[in-house]
Amino acid sequence: MKSLLKHLLRKRLTADRRSRRRLHSGSHSHPHPLVSIFSRLCLDGPFTAALALLPDIAAAGVRADPVSLCRLIKLCVRHGTVGDGRAIHRHVSLCAHGGGGATHGSLFVSNSLVSMYAKFGMLDDALELFGGMPQRNVVSWTTVVAALANAPGRKKEALRFLVEMRRDGVAANSYTFSSVLGACGTPGVLAAMHADIIKVGLDSDVFVRSSLIDAYMKLGDLDSGRGVFDEMVTCDLVVWNSIIAGFAQSGDGVGAMELFMRMKESGFLANQGTLTSVLRACTGMVMLEVGRQVHAHVLKYDRDLILHNALLDMYCKCGCLLDADALFSRMHDRDVISWSTMISGLAQNGRSVEALKVFDLMKAEGPTPNNITMVGVLFACSHAGLVEDGWHYFRSMDKLFGIQPEREHCNCMVDLLGRAGKLDEAMKFIGEMKFEPDSVIWRTLLGACRMHKNATLASYAATEILKLEPEDQGARILLSNIYADLRQWSNAEKSWKTMRDQGVKKEPGRSWIELGKLVHVFIAGELSHPCSDRIVQELNRLIRRAKDLGYVPQTEFVLQDLGTEQKEDLLKYHSEKLAIAFGTMNSMEGKPVRIMKNLRICGDCHAFAKLVSKTEGKAIIIRDPVRFHHFQHGVCSCGDYW
Secondary structure, eight states: HHHHHHHHHHHHHTTTHHHHHHTTTTSSOOOOOOHHHHHHHHHOHHHHHHHHHHHHHHHHHHHHOHHHHHHHHHHHHHHHHHHHHHHHHHHHHHHHTTOGGGGGOOHHHHHHHHHHHHHOHHHHHHHHHHHTOOOOHHHHHHHHHHHHSSSTHHHHHEEEEHHHHHTTTOOOHHHHHHHHHHGGOOOOHHHHHHHHHHHTTTTOOHHHHHHHHHHHHHHOHHHHHHHHHHHHHOOOOHHHOOOOOOOHHHHHHHHHHHHHHHHHHHOOOHHHHHHHHHHHHHHTOOOOHHHHHHHHHHHGGGHHHHHHHHHHHHHHHHHHHHHHHHHHHOOOOOOOHHHHHHHHHHHHHOOHHHHHHHHHHHHHHSEEEOHHHHHHHHHHHTTOOOOOOOOHHHHHHHHHHHHOOOHHHHHHHHHHHHHHHOOHHHHHHHHHSSSSHHHHHHHHHHHHHHHHOHHHHHHHHHHHHHHHTTTTTHHHHHHHHHHHTTHHHHHHHHHHHHHHTOOOOOOOEEEEETTTEEEEEEEOOOOOOOHHHHHHHHHHHHHHHHHHHTTOOOOOGOOSSHHHHHHHHHHTOOOHHHHHHHHHHHOOOTEEEEHHHOOOOHHHHHHHHHHHHHTTTEEEEEEEOOOOOEEETTTTTTOOOO
């Protein structure tokens, strides 16, 4: 590096001798050779060579121009370290205080330094520099406001600085508002900010509008976000992407799909951002057919890894492993997310052994597994009853991959032991964890207690949950279900009375199914669907055929103290049975019936679905909140272990 600098200096000194004479005689029409070389290095690099010239420039008593210094600061953010940034800051401060000229302490350079510290995540340094600036403009204020708005736990400071900015007589611009809107943590604050934007006439700015939509969506105010969108005279792709992403992230998959269709009808071509959001919506609502149509748009982005990972996740979570496997095999690049998605997808679809084989392949030819990968691996073990394998992977995480077990991994181990009926071992594991168990761990144990009908331990787990989250009623509901399972009606009634007194209502079972780009929802015990009469006829037919193969309604899954006939009626109209009947009525030859469910499938519906898949020669896929059940030829992919 030193030889390069000497060569450049020698060349420049020879060429500019006449210019140097004029400089010494008081003429400043040409820059000092060091400054010229510095400017060139700041423009073309390398960064280290430009940085190395700073001491020589200071020693020569000359000054670099602000544009070059700002370029050097940008290079530092891109290629340098915090130490390099501090060295540049020291140089600027030294020259400013040592008579090197006002240029070094200019607003232009100071703003760049504030931005540099913010990008390095050194907000306190940025604020200290900002506080000492003799002059500030909209760029100075906006840089600080944006940095605080994006920093965890500092959003209120961002709003406070915005107020101080106004008091300082500096008007916020579109970028200021776009940056600070995400810091509005309540609907009231956001509404006030929205009003200010309208007052200054920036509500028509496309980026401000887009940020407004994002902010409303993050607060769950879909109507206001949609209102901002609908008020626009013209929309561009940025705004379309914001509104679609907002609906997708909030879980309103149907709204996201409607907007996507409107966008296409308006003549806009979807880009990677649009397609990623739409795929997220398809994943959440298990809308496989729409997802396949989106896949056609993805083909032109054949090397976009983020988009292909979203597509892979959609196929896995829609229970279509053939397409997922084909996509995974064709991907030009696979990162740790790709591998982890495939491992988790196989595990959730009842193919745990294959998931572990993919993990072995990943270790041999893929990237280093991360903590998310190991959650998928442990999930595969827990849902296949592979206790010894689970212990092996859990104990080897740190040794093989440097991954310290986190809460998610410990939860998988509690689930693994609990499902296998090793409840005492699960309690011992919880007691030996390096951190205090949270409500998620206790809920997992509570679920295992219900599976293995251990009311004593269930009561303890439920108590621990309510200590941590007194408002959580799910634990009370699950505990009452356990008492009902065991026919301990007096204990169950006590739990139900407590919940009634508190106004708690059990969430009804819901199932939904996609048909012709529409989603049909069924609620347990309700016959409100327009085709209810035909659905009941079809359900009666399916029940008769299932009974021919030995189906007997398992009334023990009715958690109420009722007569046998009443219990059978309640079982008959479970939401998944209604969805199955609707699916068999409308399914196409060779296509499976795909159903999404909000609660864990009950044992009676599980047995019924197995028999229907055999009598109808039809594959049935049911996804509950945790996993998939693939029913075919009278068998379920879970192996009746769920």
